Amino acid sequence: MTARLGMRLPGRSKKEREPLGPYGRVGKAVEELDERLGIAKGGKTFLDKIFPDHWSFMLGxxxxxxxxxxxxxxVFLTLYYVPSSALTIYHGPYKPLDGQLVSQAFSSTMDLSFTVRAGxxxxxxxxxxxxxxxxxxxxxxxxxxxxxxxxxxxxxxxxxxxxxxxxxxxxxxxxxxxxxxxxxxxxxxxxxxxxxxxxxxxxxxxxxxxxxxxxxxxxxxxxxxxxxxxxxxxxxxxxxxxxxxxxxxxxxxxxxxxxxxxxxxxxxxxxxxxxxxxxxxxxxxxxxxxxxxxxxxxxxxxxxxxxxxxxxxxxxxxxxxxxxxGALRVMPAWxxxxxxxxxxxxxxxxxxxxxxxxxxxxxxxxxxxxxxxxxxxxxxxxxRPRDRPKRTAAGAAMLGLLSTLFVASATDVLANFFKISLNTVLVSMRVLTVIVPVIAYFLTYRICKELQAVPGAGKRKVVNVVAMTEGGEYTATPVAPPPELVDHELDAEPVPGLIGEDAPADAVAAAAAVGGRPGNVGTSSVRTVPR
Amino acid sequence: MSDHHDEPESTGDEPSRTPVQMPTSASWSDPHLQPAARHPQFVERLIGFTFIVGLLSFCAFGAAYWQNWAPWALGLTLGAGMLFVGTGITAWGKYLMPRGPFVEERHVLQSSKQDVESFTNALVERGATPVKRRKVLGGMLGAGMGVFGIVAMFPLLRSLGPLPKNTLATTDWKAGSYLVDQLGNRISQYSLAVGSFATVFPEGWEDQDRGQAVDQTFLVHLEAEGPIAGMPAGRSTWTPAGYVAYSKLCTHAGCPVGLFERELGLLICPCHQSMFKLAEGAIPIFGPAPRPLPQLPLAIDADGYLYASAGYNQPVGPGYWERP
Structure with missing residues (x-):
């Protein structure tokens, strides 16, 4: 402690300060923070946290x-919007409504749209x-x-x-x-x-x-x-x-x-x-x-x-x-x-x-x-959805029902567009609301069952390189797909070695010897699931 | 990468022909074949290019904002900047960073049996002591909290609005109310040609919220002469000079029934397409509306102005529990 204080005595030039470690200013900042908050251990775990790659995980x-x-x-909008029903006369660059009696809510939204920069x-x-x-x-x-x-x-x-x-x-x-x-x-x-x-x-x-x-x-x-x-x-x-x-x-x-x-x-x-x-x-x-x-x-x-x-x-x-x-529209007048x-x-x-x-x-x-x-x-x-056909079919039925009702919310637009009677559209939508979920259920169930029965359906196809030998015979060689397409299908490697440096061989051995905390260098705990 | 990828994948779906090893290295996993690995400088330059374009776009956004250019210029520069920078960062992560795959073990979240046991024990035994010993106190505390909860509902809920009382069942139409348009002009029997219509209000209510929302009435000059054939019994005097007036509030969900289909003599609600037959007391012939639109009995004074000979004889608008 005294030594540290001694380092900070006034009069010493900056150059004589404690030299920065191998990690420079970052290392210094981490050290200072860790002394106060203890961030290093949890922080490392956080940096090492693994996210599986699949396109569907990006929806969230x-x-x-x-x-x-x-x-x-x-937040930008709240700076200009006025939440009030009080009446006011609109004056602004939008001439068709100029001079009209409107609420402050409407007027301020008009100003947001026409007057406020980037509004x-x-x-x-x-x-x-x-x-x-x-x-x-x-x-x-x-x-x-x-x-x-x-x-x-x-x-x-x-x-x-x-x-x-x-x-x-x-x-x-x-x-x-x-x-x-x-x-x-x-x-x-x-x-x-x-x-x-x-x-x-x-x-x-x-x-x-x-x-x-x-x-x-x-x-x-x-x-x-x-x-x-x-x-x-x-x-x-x-x-x-x-x-x-x-x-x-x-x-x-x-x-x-x-x-x-x-x-x-x-x-x-x-x-x-x-x-x-x-x-x-x-x-x-x-x-x-x-x-x-x-x-x-x-x-x-x-x-x-x-x-x-x-x-x-x-x-x-x-x-x-x-x-x-749509539900309001298709409901009978009871x-x-x-x-x-x-x-x-x-x-x-x-x-x-x-x-x-x-x-x-x-x-x-x-x-x-x-x-x-x-x-x-x-x-x-x-x-895989096909492996749970009943759940998948139930989900499809639900989506079918909601989609039908969504379409039913446009009965008037559909009638106009297709030049058919509104009555026909509404009656059809009432019928569809009942039968689409049922059809969706059984169709999806059937498709799942069929997919289960087809071996390898939906799996990545193996690429075959076809070559002709000198003797005129054709050969087909299956070739693994490019790694950027299948990285989630590859064998896994333990976390840290990859970031920055290769793990030295003896470190791997040492880690294996002490049982290797999960995530440590070279753990050989990767289990391979037979496909 | 392991050796696994240098070999053809040994899956269940073997090709029909016996595979013959190719003499050359045709494996896709050969790093030389990966575009990013083959041309790292090129990828770096490409990412640098997206960053520079993004930076220039942001500068352009600043200029557009400063100079107050058209909204599309603002949006285009902002959107382009975001897209280019985003693409660059994503490409950086995808091609120039160690992607793995890496593996991380899951820790078992469940606690040991002992921990569960001691936690539950503390929860049940230690927590139960005060209640067991002081049941009355606990009961009084509970009662106090309950009363507080109920009492808190008064400021939180009750003061939010007045009680409905009878306001849903009544309108401002009374016997003798003159029919006026949006601007307050009285409607005379010569105002509308046969087949035309107007939205009318009781005089004095045309610029009130309640007049607009509750009293709005659809007036149509249906035929040249009254009474109109087909009207329900007892309403023969309600349609002088062929004028008919119905509440404009849909009996389904309260939208203004604003679409007048002249050839078919129908009034249609634009919200959910309920259809009301004008010449037959506005009975609903289609759609989700359950009841006819209430009809306003009309009369004509000595000067030819239309007025209501009585108010509505039933609540207007959608159904609700207290509606008789």
Missing amino acids: EIALYTFVILLVTG LLMRQMHHWACDIFVGAIVLHMARVFFTGAFRKPRELNWTIGLTMLILAILNGFIGYSLPDDLISGTGIRIAYSILLSIPVVGSYLAFFLFGGNFPGTSIIPRFYVLHVLIIPAVLVGLLGAHLFLLVRQKHTQFPGPGKTERNVVGSPMYPVFMAKTTGFLFMISGVVALLGTFFQVNPIWQFGQYKASNISYAVQPDWYMGWLD EFVGWGHTIPFNVFVPAIIFPGIIFNICYAWPAIERRYTKDNLLHNLLD
Whole structure:
């Protein structure tokens, strides 16, 4: 201690300081940090953390990074958006609406789009990022479902992810309602009617949420605080838990040589995964920026201010609300009236009961499957969808049902486009809603069974180099595919040796002799799974 | 890499012919054949190029923002910069960094039997002591918490809005309310040609939220003369001079029923395509709407202006629990 203090005595020149070690300033910084926080041991484990390579594992990354874009662009938007229904006269560069009586919410969104520098770009990027965000979550969830990644021990993370999907859909709806334009206002009107449809408490819920009769002046500020504070805060918390569980339980992987239930084979966190995932963040941001630049989304100046007695034709909600809108359309006009009460099943069933059933099936699925298969083991290796035909077929049926309802949300557009009667379209959609899931189930089941029966179906084909010998005979030599295509099928190597230097032979031997902590140089614990 | 890849893969699917070893090294795993390994300088230059293009794009974005160029210039430069830099970083990670595959052992997350035992023991025994000994205290604490929870609902929920009372069941249409358009002009029986329509409100409510949202009414000059054949019994006096008025709120989900199909005499809701037959009391003939649109009884005063001879005789809009 005194020696160290002595080094720091004033009057000494900088050059006489303790020389930097072999790792230079980085080494010094690590040392200083480690003395205070003890970062080295955990940090090394973190840098060595292995991420399996498979294209389907990037779907969750897309969701994560579009969420980052949503946060950044969203903060920009909050600086200019005014969450108020108070009326004002719009004055601005968009002449068709100049001088019109509009709400401050609408007026400020117009200013964002036409006056604020880069405001339109940020608005468009925010909207596009949201559409991609929800889509990426859905695809990620489908990947997790079809490969059985939700099985023990990851049921909790499935639950967290599903909750995030519901919150994402909800916040998307609330978010595109904020500009107070004609189309989103109609959506809020329908949401009010949906709340009203709930038996016993419906009108109270609607009055409490909206602060009275529709439309009132409370809903915009309330939606605003939900959209920018409460739901994002919950989402960030759940996201943190989602990622913490991912790190704690480690990633799943597809079966292959060297891959077992007890290891993870892939690229290390640092530097490969970090580089690739950072690059991916930039690429997604670039794609979202270009989408926001060249593909118009939600042009509120074409719709105009919301007015409860106005309505536009052929408007659909954002895509992730489509299945609910479709359910509202295909539901028959059933309403119970009796004993002085009304239960509007035509709204209550498709808008409350139906999504409730869908999401509860999703929540319960890991438990349902565990009960059905009596499989209580820990699973780190993924299933191939064909090997679980019933699960795959059930997933296909669910996607079939939701897709049909999504299409049904465009009955009017379809009728116009194909020049057929609206009645024909609606009746067809009612029929399809029932039969598509059934067909999807049996078709998928059949395909899975067929694929199981075809040996080697879906496996990488072996390349044969055909050559003619001098004698005129043809020979075929099977050749292994290029390594950049099959790296996840290769034998695994232990972590550290690769980063920087080759492990000396005696270090390998030493590590093997002491039993080699996992991840140490040259552990020979790689088990090869016969293909 | 192990020797594994120098040999042809020995999988279940052997080729039909007996493989003959090629004299030359034709293996794909030969590092000389990997493009990145074959031309590392080229790959480095390519990545450097993407970084420079990205950097220039970001500079252009700065210039575009500073000079306040068109939004597409902002988006193009920002997007291109992000894409190029992202591609460069990804390529760097993919081609110039040690990719592995590496292997990491999974640690068993489960604790030892002893640890589980001692944890559970502490949880049950140590935690149970106070409750066992002081059941009354525990009960009182529980009761207090419960009451707090219920009481907390009042500021959190109850003050969010007024009670519905009867407001959902009533409109501002009364006997004698004149029909006015969006701007407050009264509608006379000569205002609309046969086959035209207007959205009307009770006079004085046309610029109110409630007038717009609840009282909005669809007025159509359906025929040259009233009464209109086909109307439900008892409504023969409701359609003077061939004018008919219905609530514009859809009985399905409350959208304004704003599409008037003149040839078919239908009113169509643009939200979910419910169709109402205008000449027959707006009964729903198609779609998810369960009830006819409530009809407003009309009358004409001495000057020819239209007014309501009574309010709506039932709640307008979608169904709800308290609706009789």
